[in-house]
Structures are given as structure tokens and as C-alpha cells.
Amino acid sequence: MELEDQWWKGQLAADIHQALKNKELKLPPYKGQSPQLNLRRYFADLISIISNSFWLCPTSRHLAVYLLDLFMDHYDVTVQQLHMVSLSCLLLASKFEDREDRVPKLETLNSLRCMSSLNLVLTKQGLLHMELLLLETFNWNLYLPTAAHFIDYYLSIAVLDGDLHDGWPMANLEKTKLYMAKYADYFLEVSLQDHVFLCFAPSLVAAACVAASRLILHLSPSWPPRLQRLTGFAWENLMPCVEKLLIAHDSDVKEANKQKCQQQQQQQQGQTVFHSSGQPATVTQYLQLPSSMHCPQKAPQAGLAAGHRSASYLGHPASGLQGPPQHGDAQPVATSLDPKPAVATRAYPVSSHYSYPAACFDR
Structure with missing residues (x-):
């Protein structure tokens, strides 16, 4: 979130921490109501694998998964579209959190082994449309703190001299x-x-x-x-x-x-x-x-x-990821998504709400 490297060691660390704490009080609620919730783990792993391929920072990876969670929570998304959504979330998060030279490029993304194993081809126009949809969904606000x-x-x-290990210094x-x-x-x-x-x-x-x-x-x-x-x-x-x-x-x-x-x-x-x-x-x-x-x-x-x-932590090659149902031959991914009605499933609310207008989340 545009924070300087190792901000936690600087004089403003306490102030930055308090700003993050204040911001998390205004995070959007998460209801866990996506019909594709059973695929969530797979796409979180896909984001992790690709982020590791580009040496992205942890905040990029966590923000990308969080964006995916919020988006899935409010839209009915097909498996084919979820691949595009996941990668677009990662691209947006990396642009917001990471160095410019580490942001994945389209050609490099398409050359990854996991992409070929998924029979998935990204297009510039498709990514731009999806990124725009995501930004509009979040009202152009990606300032969303994660763990x-x-x-x-x-x-x-976390560890100082006075701590004991098994009761001993x-x-x-x-x-x-x-x-x-x-x-x-x-x-x-x-x-x-x-x-x-x-x-x-x-x-x-x-x-x-x-x-x-x-x-x-x-x-x-x-x-x-x-x-x-x-x-x-x-x-x-x-x-x-x-x-x-x-x-x-x-x-x-x-x-x-x-x-x-x-x-x-x-x-x-x-x-x-x-x-x-x-x-x-x-x-x-x-x-x-x-x-x-x-x-x-x-x-x-x-x-x-x-x-x-x-x-x-698995350290396996990207090609080792086994995906959900096959998509057939390689083809561009569609980006049109329709808002879905509320789904009666278990909710996981965050004790806060948006502090800014977000009409796309209104029911």
C-alpha cells in the first residue's frame, strides 16, 4: 500500500500501524456465499504459485486472494472466468503493492507451464476489461489491509532476550x-x-x-x-x-x-x-x-x-497443479459477469463495512 520498505523499523511505525488498524475497521463484510466456494482453495493456490514464480511480495499475494474472495462473494463466476479473475486480481495487487519491475507481463504469464497445462490463454484486451471491472467493483480503492x-x-x-525456551534462557x-x-x-x-x-x-x-x-x-x-x-x-x-x-x-x-x-x-x-x-x-x-x-x-x-x-512451501513446479474441470482447447477468457442473487449459505462477517460508496455490493 505504497509503504516504504521495512516501515516497521522507522519512526512512523506506530502511526502506520494505527492507520492500518483504522482502515481494517472499514473493510467490506465477507459472507462466504459464493456458489464456487469449493474452488476457492484451488484458485488461492494458483495465485500463490504464480506470485512465487515472479517473486512477488507476500502483501501482493494476500491482497490478490482477498480481492478474489470479495469478488467471488458478490458474483456468479464460471470456472473459466475464475481463472481470468484470479490472475487479474494478482496483477492489480502486484501493481499496488510490489515493485514495477516485478509486475507480471502478459507474455511471461502465457509462457508459464501452469498456463499451458490449464489450456489457458490470456489476451491483453481480456485482462484490461477484467481489471477495469475489478476496479469498478471496489470503487477504485485497493487500500485493503491483510494479515x-x-x-x-x-x-x-516477537522474540527478545528475556524470553525463555522450555523454561531456560x-x-x-x-x-x-x-x-x-x-x-x-x-x-x-x-x-x-x-x-x-x-x-x-x-x-x-x-x-x-x-x-x-x-x-x-x-x-x-x-x-x-x-x-x-x-x-x-x-x-x-x-x-x-x-x-x-x-x-x-x-x-x-x-x-x-x-x-x-x-x-x-x-x-x-x-x-x-x-x-x-x-x-x-x-x-x-x-x-x-x-x-x-x-x-x-x-x-x-x-x-x-x-x-x-x-x-x-510445497516447492513443486507450477505444472504440478491439478485444476478443476478441463476447459478444452486454448481460448481467450470471457470477461462478462452478472451479479448474482444472495445465496443462503453460512456467513463469515467482518465486524465492519465500507466507508465509501460501493453500489456494486448493494443488494
Whole structure:
């Protein structure tokens, strides 16, 4: 959002953070009512894969997915059109958040292996029409904070000398900070993959990512007063979001262990060599103690879970993404979309509304 590099280290960091907090109070509501909601995860992964191909910053990726969520929430969009919408959201977000030289070019996009595997061809006119439709939908306002906009500010004091590891002083502060950053990024990507996290304010999700990382790393207290003052969230506020993040983490670790077990069984010609000692601590174990005493007795795996669902952590080639129904031969994507009526599905509201006219969202 036109912020200078490493703004969280500057003298205006507190003011910028407060401006972001004020802006998130005016974010549009999200109702989770898209008929294509079951495809949302696929297109979020597609955005992640392509953003990683161009080394786009995390705020570009998160803003792109958020734009996609809001657009899908208010329009009936075909699978074919969703590809165009997703890529247009990424282009708009990168133009708003990233350096100009990193904004994907049409020719480069069409040359990606994932595009050919999807039998998808983008046209300049199609992209321009879709970008214009998106801008009109959001009333030309892309100043929409996401959790990625807050995370670096919170990470600036996430680990300090006074913290304890398993009840003992930290042996290596810099290494702990490195692991903290990796786990925070991991949880940030977890939050990107499930629309249920849109029921939380972006700043709360970012704070919960830091809190979950401290739990995984056995740092105590798990939510020190300095982080409560900086973020404005008490431990009780973070609990629901932290629990969802830890459930996803446990699921990822179990999946990674399952895959490892299968590989070992193949290598040992069917002999079982998997041991239960590699299982992670459960979410209940993480959350059963008050925040001032949190220090789980049994650690999960030290590294990031290899089975994490995010494209940015899987590290697989773009061509490995398996898409929804095939589109047939390569062809330009249509951009005409019709507003849809309200759909009676579960809602995930954000406790705020637009502060500016947005007739396209009115019912």
C-alpha cells in the first residue's frame, strides 16, 4: 500500500500501524456465499504459485486472494472466468503493492507451464476489461489491509532476550528469530488457504500467527505483555484463531509423517518402520495452560511441516497443479459477469463495512 520498505523499523511505525488498524475497521463484510466456494482453495493456490514464480511480495499475494474472495462473494463466476479473475486480481495487487519491475507481463504469464497445462490463454484486451471491472467493483480503492501487512511489525518484537525456551534462557537468539519468522510465514500461508480466517480481523490473524509460532517454539510466556500492548489483543482474543492455526499445523505434520511412513514402507518392502514418537503435540496440549505458563512438554517436529498445503512451501513446479474441470482447447477468457442473487449459505462477517460508496455490493 505504497509503504516504504521495512516501515516497521522507522519512526512512523506506530502511526502506520494505527492507520492500518483504522482502515481494517472499514473493510467490506465477507459472507462466504459464493456458489464456487469449493474452488476457492484451488484458485488461492494458483495465485500463490504464480506470485512465487515472479517473486512477488507476500502483501501482493494476500491482497490478490482477498480481492478474489470479495469478488467471488458478490458474483456468479464460471470456472473459466475464475481463472481470468484470479490472475487479474494478482496483477492489480502486484501493481499496488510490489515493485514495477516485478509486475507480471502478459507474455511471461502465457509462457508459464501452469498456463499451458490449464489450456489457458490470456489476451491483453481480456485482462484490461477484467481489471477495469475489478476496479469498478471496489470503487477504485485497493487500500485493503491483510494479515501480511501487519506481520512484520509484530515480528519486530516477537522474540527478545528475556524470553525463555522450555523454561531456560535462549542459547541462540538470532536462530530463534529465524525460526520465528519461518513459522510465522507458515501460519500466514495457512490462514490464506481457508476462508474461515476472514471472520477475524487481519491484525488479529497476524497476531495469532505470532502467538502460534511462540507456542510451537516453546517460548514463554507465550503471549508476553509487550506483544499484547503492541497488537492490542489479549490472549483470550487470539485463542479461537490460534486454535484453528494449530489444528492445521497438526494436520500437516500428521500428513507429512504419513507420507514419510509410506516411503519407508516402500523402501523396506512393506515392513513397518513408523514410530508414534514422531507425532506432534495435540492442540489441546498447546492450549490447556494459561498464556503466562504456556510451555508444551512435548515438541512437534522442529522443521516446517513438509506436508503443508501452501504452494509457497510445497516447492513443486507450477505444472504440478491439478485444476478443476478441463476447459478444452486454448481460448481467450470471457470477461462478462452478472451479479448474482444472495445465496443462503453460512456467513463469515467482518465486524465492519465500507466507508465509501460501493453500489456494486448493494443488494
